[in-house]
Amino acid sequence: MLVHLINGISLGSIYAIIALGYTMVYGIAKMLNFAHGDVIMVGGYVAFFALASDKFNLPAPVAVLLAIIVCTVLGITIERLAYKPLRAATSLAVLITAIGMSYFLQNSALLLWGANPKAFPDMFKNAEAIDFLGAKISPVALVAIVANIIIMIFLTLFTTRTKVGKAMRAVSEDKGAATLMGINVNFTISLTFAIGSGLAAIAGVLLCSAYPTLMPTTGSLPGIKAFTAAVFGGIGSIPGAMIGGILLGVIEILARAYISSELADAIVFGVLIVVLIFRPTGLLGKQIHEKV
Amino acid sequence: MSKSPEVKLVNVPSPNFVPEKDLGKPLVLEAAHLGIDFGGLVAVDEFNIGIGATEICGLIGPNGAGKTTIFNLLTKVYEPTRGTIMLGGKDTHNMTPSQVNQMGIARTFQNIRLFDKLTVEENVKIGLHNHIGYHTLAGVFRLPNYWKEEKKAHEKALELLDIFGMADLANVTADSLPYGAQRRLEIVRALATGPKLLLLDEPAAGMNPSETEELMNNIRKIRDEFQIAVLLIEHDMNLVMGICESIVVLNFGRIIAKGTPSQIQGNPQVIEAYLGTHRG
Amino acid sequence: MKIFEKASTASKKAFLNYGIVILFFVIFQTLVSTGNISSALKGQLIPIACYMIMAISLNLVVGISGELSLGHAGFMSVGAFTAVIVSSSMTNSSDVSSLIVSIIVAAVIAAVAGFLIGIPVLRLNGDYLAIVTLAFGEIIKNILNCLYVGIDEKGVHFAFNNPAALAMSATGKVIINGPMGAVGIRKISTFIAATILLLIILIVIQNLVNSRTGRAIMAIRDNRIAAESMGLSPMKYKMLAFTVSAAMAGAAGAVYALNYSTLVPKKFDFNTSILVLVFVVLGGIGNMTGSIIAAGVLVVLPELLRKFSDYRMLVYAIVLILVMLVTNNEKLKGKIDTFFKKLRMKLSKGGRK
Numbered sequence: 001m002l003v004h005l006i007n008g009i010s011l012g013s014i015y016a017i018i019a020l021g022y023t024m025v026y027g028i029a030k031m032l033n034f035a036h037g038d039v040i041m042v043g044g045y046v047a048f049f050a051l052a053s054d055k056f057n058l059p060a061p062v063a064v065l066l067a068i069i070v071c072t073v074l075g076i077t078i079e080r081l082a083y084k085p086l087r088a089a090t091s092l093a094v095l096i097t098a099i100g101m102s103y104f105l106q107n108s109a110l111l112l113w114g115a116n117p118k119a120f121p122d123m124f125k126n127a128e129a130i131d132f133l134g135a136k137i138s139p140v141a142l143v144a145i146v147a148n149i150i151i152m153i154f155l156t157l158f159t160t161r162t163k164v165g166k167a168m169r170a171v172s173e174d175k176g177a178a179t180l181m182g183i184n185v186n187f188t189i190s191l192t193f194a195i196g197s198g199l200a201a202i203a204g205v206l207l208c209s210a211y212p213t214l215m216p217t218t219g220s221l222p223g224i225k226a227f228t229a230a231v232f233g234g235i236g237s238i239p240g241a242m243i244g245g246i247l248l249g250v251i252e253i254l255a256r257a258y259i260s261s262e263l264a265d266a267i268v269f270g271v272l273i274v275v276l277i278f279r280p281t282g283l284l285g286k287q288i289h290e291k292v
Numbered sequence: 293m294s295k296s297p298e299v300k301l302v303n304v305p306s307p308n309f310v311p312e313k314d315l316g317k318p319l320v321l322e323a324a325h326l327g328i329d330f331g332g333l334v335a336v337d338e339f340n341i342g343i344g345a346t347e348i349c350g351l352i353g354p355n356g357a358g359k360t361t362i363f364n365l366l367t368k369v370y371e372p373t374r375g376t377i378m379l380g381g382k383d384t385h386n387m388t389p390s391q392v393n394q395m396g397i398a399r400t401f402q403n404i405r406l407f408d409k410l411t412v413e414e415n416v417k418i419g420l421h422n423h424i425g426y427h428t429l430a431g432v433f434r435l436p437n438y439w440k441e442e443k444k445a446h447e448k449a450l451e452l453l454d455i456f457g458m459a460d461l462a463n464v465t466a467d468s469l470p471y472g473a474q475r476r477l478e479i480v481r482a483l484a485t486g487p488k489l490l491l492l493d494e495p496a497a498g499m500n501p502s503e504t505e506e507l508m509n510n511i512r513k514i515r516d517e518f519q520i521a522v523l524l525i526e527h528d529m530n531l532v533m534g535i536c537e538s539i540v541v542l543n544f545g546r547i548i549a550k551g552t553p554s555q556i557q558g559n560p561q562v563i564e565a566y567l568g569t570h571r572g
Numbered sequence: 573m574k575i576f577e578k579a580s581t582a583s584k585k586a587f588l589n590y591g592i593v594i595l596f597f598v599i600f601q602t603l604v605s606t607g608n609i610s611s612a613l614k615g616q617l618i619p620i621a622c623y624m625i626m627a628i629s630l631n632l633v634v635g636i637s638g639e640l641s642l643g644h645a646g647f648m649s650v651g652a653f654t655a656v657i658v659s660s661s662m663t664n665s666s667d668v669s670s671l672i673v674s675i676i677v678a679a680v681i682a683a684v685a686g687f688l689i690g691i692p693v694l695r696l697n698g699d700y701l702a703i704v705t706l707a708f709g710e711i712i713k714n715i716l717n718c719l720y721v722g723i724d725e726k727g728v729h730f731a732f733n734n735p736a737a738l739a740m741s742a743t744g745k746v747i748i749n750g751p752m753g754a755v756g757i758r759k760i761s762t763f764i765a766a767t768i769l770l771l772i773i774l775i776v777i778q779n780l781v782n783s784r785t786g787r788a789i790m791a792i793r794d795n796r797i798a799a800e801s802m803g804l805s806p807m808k809y810k811m812l813a814f815t816v817s818a819a820m821a822g823a824a825g826a827v828y829a830l831n832y833s834t835l836v837p838k839k840f841d842f843n844t845s846i847l848v849l850v851f852v853v854l855g856g857i858g859n860m861t862g863s864i865i866a867a868g869v870l871v872v873l874p875e876l877l878r879k880f881s882d883y884r885m886l887v888y889a890i891v892l893i894l895v896m897l898v899t900n901n902e903k904l905k906g907k908i909d910t911f912f913k914k915l916r917m918k919l920s921k922g923g924r925k
Contacts, residue, residue, distance in 0.1 A: 026699075032699060032702075082893055082897070085897050085900075085901040085903075085904065086896070086897065086900055086901060088901075088902065089896075089900035089901065090900070091698075091699075092634075092640060092853060092857070093853070093896055093899075093900040095640075096849070096850060096853045096854075096892065096896050097892075097893055097896040097897070097900075099846055099849075099850070099892075100889050100890075100892035100893040100896060101889075101893060103885060103888065103889035103892065104886065104889035104890060104893065107885040107886040107889055108886060110885075111882060111883070111886060224706070224710075224842065227703065228703065228707065231699075231700065231703045235699065235700075260718070260733055262714065262717055262718050262733060262750075262751075263714055263715075263718060263733070265710060265711075265714050266710070266711045266714035266715060269707035269708070269710050269711050270707075270711060272703075272704070272707050273692055273704055273707055273708070276692070276696060276700055276704055277692045277695070280695065280696050280697070280700060281700065282700075292797055
């Protein structure tokens, strides 16, 4: 039981890191960035080539850093090329564009790197499983949990204590008013995409370490689940993404272990639906009333 | 200015009064001890009103006094925290906006809420919705009843639009109308639902004096022709004093004065609410 | 001709759509009977008609009712697997009557699913509604992955997540085998049946939209609060649109399924829902003609691009993004409009010379 719980928290931590990207982008740009899951996949591939190819064979921290840099640049580029021209468009138009971007990334990966799954190298070869109250925790699980906690603390401090972080919150409240206050809205949105994509790279490496098969579609289902986690916690809310992610991971692992691995995803989505029935804007989401 | 002759207000068994001509007829609306809180804030409290069958009543007060909130309470956009609303003698507790509309209360909105992408005629037909008598399946299979009822609705819509001289605009989309025409269309649409009480939220906003004058005549005409009551929120005092038989003044969510136009005009509390007190 | 002049613009548009569908049928039927069609494209004719139905039925929810649904394929799969079961249990009936009964039962079951799902879904707004429809689509797929159905002389047997629980006699035959999907399906769908279904559904949607009910649905879409204050119940009309749309997707699923000998639940995943949504958006929200054309073109296009098989999905993605950018960005839109205006002026000048 304890093993499952810890594995659940670990998987949930990965979901939470991805969900943070969804939630921050949604909070600022009010758009569902469906391509976010595929940025994870790109991060996975970059790290894979940096670690495994004979040419590079880089040490793990450098590989992770490289993945973060590539994904950050990718995130900013996607935003500039595809989403920025649509600031004034309907949310449906932006959604379809994001879906197009997701197809684009998946199919580019398919052409560049092929459809065959790649075995992601074990970055923690030398580390041993840790014994915690009789349960064996894999090093990846521990790293994921620790990474999530560090990221949470960093993001909370960033959005509440720094000037740029406060600007970010201002833009998400009211874009027009933020502009009038002299905040550079375009820069702030780009920064949000950069942070979200950098986090996606970290999540990609963690995901591929925990489940070491890498394919062009690797990011798709975790992406959707992380998105579910973000909605679950209340989209737009940073602590919500973390709670949503961890709960989702725990529910998924427990369902897989005790109920049915076939139905685990159905149970995860079922819980989301039940939560939304009772809290229509998620666990920590803000209730918005239309002014009459 | 075509001022209505001042009518006499008489007391009825509740703490309200109605015009003498409506005495003996049941009240269309009676609200007692009505109130609503938003969070901890008391937005409206102890609101009491009784409206006679063919009364034109004005609801006035400074900005933020809670006038539109009262409309939202009466039409059940908000569920009141306290008090009761009786429509035609029936308590509207736990009813939805669509249910109270079917009981005979229709409204317009301060920030115009038309069905923008639909035509003027379609907007009115939506008001007529519950009076168009064919089943969804009759519509899908174009049964004779569909053609008959649609024809009837078309004629009725044009007839209503004609009151405001808008019949020739029937086929343009609502969002292409000028501002004043949009306000008039909202009134026609509300009227189409067949109300016993019409709530008008700032009907003259953005209108010039001649348009306002025409609007006053039309409000009177509607009341006389359809024998309905009207409750209106308005900042244009010429309109309010010109057509209202009774006036309720609201400030900080509470009624500070009630009476005939001349009683209100001379009320020191009302003057204070609008102009503020002299300090010192 | 006088009747046509008198007809409103709405009914003119409706007749244009019937014309397009009939033309589509006549062209392809001629191509098929004269043998001028590739076998790959011939195999796509029934699916194309099904996707057209999917597109217009989703447009009823997204365009007319204004709710973003990301799980439309779920209803298609409910209809598809219902039809497989119904047709397999009607082995003694003729193909035509089996097909008709299968379609009707599939539509009814999908409508029931739509109604039940609609109860929680339609209480939500905007993006929350979208994510929950997505969730339901995935749940339906997961449940079908666990469904085992067999048939023997005693009748139809169902089992969930445990094929052994079917407990069939020795002569029994498994027709739905969990994640392996349906096998040995009766291939009784025909192009003409698919076209007739498409026509009927188009008539139902267009008549519905141009009626009291359709006006109510659109009024709620345009301004829910005003519609409520006009005496309309938003839940009732949203539910009506959602359920009718689900029933239509179910009917499309039935015709689709009975065109193949095997079918897996994975065929109706999130990507299929998105594909149909793309038809709706590219065809124009609320525009039924657009949905039909977009569905036709976008199903045929990848077939035609088969030569570039490696690149076709990449090209598809790029085209999708570019179309969205061009049609939704005011600056780009303006530039393209002036370009076409200039082009037209040049052409008309050239013509005069």
